[in-house]
Amino acid sequence: MGIVKIEGRNLREALESAKDKVGESAVVISRKKGQGRVLLAVADAPPKSSMALLTMRQEARSLLSRDKITAGPNTAGIERCLRGRGASKALIERVCDAVSHKAADGAHPLDLAVEELATAFPIAGAKHVPGQTSILAFVGSAGAGKTTSLAKLAGHLVRSGRRVVMVSLDVNRVGAVEQIRALGKHVTCPTLAARDVLQVMSLLQGDKRPDVVLLDTSGISTADGEALRRLQTALAENNLQANLGVYLVAEITMRPVVLEEELDKLGQLPIHGCILTKADETRKPAPVLEFLARRNIGVGFVSAGRDLKQDLQRATGEIFANLMLKGRVL
Numbered sequence: 001m002g003i004v005k006i007e008g009r010n011l012r013e014a015l016e017s018a019k020d021k022v023g024e025s026a027v028v029i030s031r032k033k034g035q036g037r038v039l040l041a042v043a044d045a046p047p048k049s050s051m052a053l054l055t056m057r058q059e060a061r062s063l064l065s066r067d068k069i070t071a072g073p074n075t076a077g078i079e080r081c082l083r084g085r086g087a088s089k090a091l092i093e094r095v096c097d098a099v100s101h102k103a104a105d106g107a108h109p110l111d112l113a114v115e116e117l118a119t120a121f122p123i124a125g126a127k128h129v130p131g132q133t134s135i136l137a138f139v140g141s142a143g144a145g146k147t148t149s150l151a152k153l154a155g156h157l158v159r160s161g162r163r164v165v166m167v168s169l170d171v172n173r174v175g176a177v178e179q180i181r182a183l184g185k186h187v188t189c190p191t192l193a194a195r196d197v198l199q200v201m202s203l204l205q206g207d208k209r210p211d212v213v214l215l216d217t218s219g220i221s222t223a224d225g226e227a228l229r230r231l232q233t234a235l236a237e238n239n240l241q242a243n244l245g246v247y248l249v250a251e252i253t254m255r256p257v258v259l260e261e262e263l264d265k266l267g268q269l270p271i272h273g274c275i276l277t278k279a280d281e282t283r284k285p286a287p288v289l290e291f292l293a294r295r296n297i298g299v300g301f302v303s304a305g306r307d308l309k310q311d312l313q314r315a316t317g318e319i320f321a322n323l324m325l326k327g328r329v330l
């Protein structure tokens with residue numbers, strides 16, 4: 001067979017291609033890298049003597065020298081940066097590959113990394129059906145930032161002219177009812193402390209129906225999951241003009257394994273999206289972002305501080321790129 005040229009986008013791809021085309025006994029004699037490509041000169045068997053090896057090397061060099069690939073962009077800085085954010089090897093490779101591939105067009109590597117990262121994580125769409133009341137329920141572990149994020153969103157919706165009610169199912173914990181009332185007052189949004197999730201139904205009748213019901217839960221995920229499933233069934237049975245979207249509130253500092261447990265505890269409850277909180281408290285947001293992407297859970301909002309008016313941002317590709325490259329939202 002002699003020596004053949006094999007090409008791939010990276011070393012792994014080129015080696016796999018060599019195995020496919022030349023067979024298991026393929027031996028790499030020479031290689032060349034650049035512009036998002038790896039070229040291999042491959043023989044179908046090892047050389048039988050040192051003389052044979054020299055001849056093979058000469059042949060390989062001459063084969064590869066016909067391909068004028070120049071050095072690709074320097075992705076070492078991007079790689080270092082992503083490693084600092086806690087990114088996985090697979091994500092780092094994906095971004096660096098994309099940068100090397102597109103760099104030929106003359107764009108700056110960092111801009112290309114931003115472009116790739118902006119599409120690496122799903123965004124949760126807003127679920128609003130005209131004429132229906134949207135019930136947005138926030139679930140998640142104790143202290144994740146459910147009530148604070150809910151109040152931030154309530155303030156935003158009230159300012160944009162929507163009729164909003166905040167309902168809290170967290171009525172047994174000392175101070176919980178006072179907290180939601182105080183936050184409601186602060187963002188000029190009416191509140192209701194509900195002992196039973198089905199109390200929400202009473203808000204969904206008549207002309208004064210709210211546009212949005214923001215439903216806060218207790219942080220005891222098994223019980224919250226069960227309550228929301230009851231609400232879901234009741235809404236369907238009563239044919240009310242309302243739709244329920246469940247949002248998981250998760251600290252961006254959380255370990256994915258804990259988040260996984262949290263989702264398990266919620267049971268068979270469709271999760272519409274995620275609100276990521278405490279983005280101001282870590283420079284390593286990648287593990288949680290990558291976990292959500294693997295589970296195909298889109299991020300709806302990112303919270304990066306305690307300020308009720310400023311610190312909740314609608315998730316965008318730019319925010320993901322900032323988090324992954326700078327370790328902060330802006």
Ligand SMILES: Nc1nc2c(ncn2[C@@H]2O[C@H](COP(=O)(O)OP(=O)(O)OP(=O)(O)O)[C@@H](O)[C@H]2O)c(=O)[nH]1
Binds near residue numbers: 142146279
């Ligand atoms: N630094 C920072 N703190 C936050 C953020 N969001 C919420 N917090 C703080 O986190 C703490 C818990 O927030 P809560 O909104 O009470 O959390 P929760 O999920 O409702 O908690 P439980 O009701 O106990 O389950 C509070 O001190 C908040 O001020 C954020 O984005 N950044």
Ligand SMILES: [Mg+2]
Binds near residue numbers: 147216
């Ligand atoms: Mg709370």
